[in-house]
Amino acid sequence: MTDTDEPAPAGTGQEAAPLLEVRDLRVEFRTRDGIAKAVNGVSYRVAAGQTLAVLGESGSGKSVTAQAVMGILDSPPGFVTGGEVLFQGRDLLTLGREERRKVRGAKMAMIFQDALSSLNPVLSVGAQLGEMFQVHEGMSRKEARGRSVELMERVGIPAARARVGDYPHQFSGGMRQRIMIAMALALAPDLIIADEPTTALDVTVQAQVMDLLAELQREYRMGLILITHDLGVVADVADTIAVMYAGRIVETAPVHQLYKAPAHPYTRGLLESIPRLDHKGQELYAIKGLPPNLTAIPPGCPFNPRCPLARDICVTDRPPLYDVGPGRASACHFWKETLDGAR
């Protein structure tokens, strides 16, 4: 079995073509210290109205994958070296710059973690929102301003009409994130990629913003790719999860199954290492060691140096994504043992 014919994540609408299908995507960064293999054959699918959470720690390749999908990879040093990004049936990687630009924004949009550095500090939020309508839909400035106010109201910014001329720094963190969501929504895209959209926010504000995002997604039946490291946020909103490690998907599953019985030792390690809100607990389980350096990924299973189940085969043979159940896959030679709770 290869990475490309992995089982489709559950709930992605088998009958219809998926909204987005990433096939065997590969990205590398050519740096002074060597070639960092950031994404090494990632495949996933998202259907309209579905939420796919891509979970991983820093350096796992979760954001780089999204940047390659959006076509906003810093290049150089980053290069897409293989794979396909099929969006509504078209391979985006073969499109020219101009065509790609038309898809971006109108059909797919991205929400970033840090709203303050993603918004232009010297333009009012109204001007930034309105620009989208002027450029993509040819509206007049006045029409665009009207639409901007509507959008700001839709994402819950109080006194939108009075604040449309304000600058990003005049808004709080939560309100800025709402403005980013408004910008992403402006042209009614079919797909939204949200990269750690609430990580910089306080917990009470985070709850508001995630609720807003989920509500808008339902309303517009958008596909949502949520990139995060937070197992709590994922449990709250995702339909399916893809867990990434060292540039690969190591496990994919419907959300309930993944939390109930992880099929990859890395996923289980993550779940066990988070402190709980509902009880104090004993010493935390800690995955030993560190994530690998992407210029020197260990042979065999990249997780083997940190894995409690690792045996000889894990050092020599790279595990494919095994089909481990309906809509589930795990890249572990010992997925059966892991599912059964082996340590």
Add this chain to the structure above:
Amino acid sequence: MAPDDRPDGTPGVLADPGRPALGEPVLEIRDLVKHYPLTRGVLFKKQIGAVKAVDGVSFDLRKGETLGIVGESGCGKSTLAKMLVGLERPTSGQIRYQGQDIATLSGRALKAVRRNIQMVFQDPYTSLNPRMTVGDIIGEPYEIHPEAAPKGDRRKKVQDLLDVVGLNPEYINRYPHQFSGGQRQRIGIARGLALRPEIIVADEPVSALDVSVQAQVVNLLEALQDEFDLSYVFIAHDLSVVRHISDRVAVMYLGRLAETGTDEQIYEHPTHPYTQALLSAVPVPDPEAREHRERILLTGDVPSPADPPSGCRFRTRCWKAQPLCAEVVPPLEVPEAFREEGPARHPSACHFAEERHVVPGE
């Protein structure tokens, strides 16, 4: 409730049966205030107001315990941390260490006290000088306090410290950029330990770290506490981490403490609406909790500390607010309704305190 409760309602040291009896207070904070003046004009500066970052905070830290302080950004928790280690001078109030008010000390006396109260910072990337070797970074406290280690011993001491925090002692000549985030945080912790302090104030020490590495550092902090008899003030916004590591927890909102108690009292029996809202908003890593959890969604943002609401500071976002809340500042004490024996009996600064279980699970 423990028999040694203090008259002001602070739970006594026996309140948490999970831990051995903790010692005497090592740090007593009383009515601590920090206002940053807001000025207008360039040549003739005129004060036009003040940012009330910390506005009347009192608590005790006892020997060997971990006091967790939780709150959202802008609540003043980092300003509080800076005052505790002497990086900021309080506007008023007292920080008593071994009977002395460190807020009034200066010069040599302050330096001597500071040796015993060390800090671990949040960001392992900016809190270490990139041009210094790890050995110089961890050994720098000995330059400032030469009496702590004679010159000849220092290298050995630094290597011991590296070993204690789980780093290879041979890394002594490496530079910070050669380490990962988790390893850098270990270096920061080693520096904090160098002078064998009694108290460590840790401001968001694990929030910049990945989940798998965060667990390693939390375990390290706990092991070091037992080994060196440390008392921790652990400041964080992650409520799960704070529950895990703390013996007692204080919830801070807009420069004041809203509620204090043991981890059990705060997480299982919160009586302040802010604590309840905060706990209910934490995403729980359990998709089963999605359907049947009750989330209290707060409206609006935290008001500016330059112009905090009168009376109760939380009233502008509180669903229970009454006219009384705008007029009278609710004191941080055990509310009338909860004077009876029970887990809800802990200080809560709310006129209308009510117990409400909001954490899903159990």
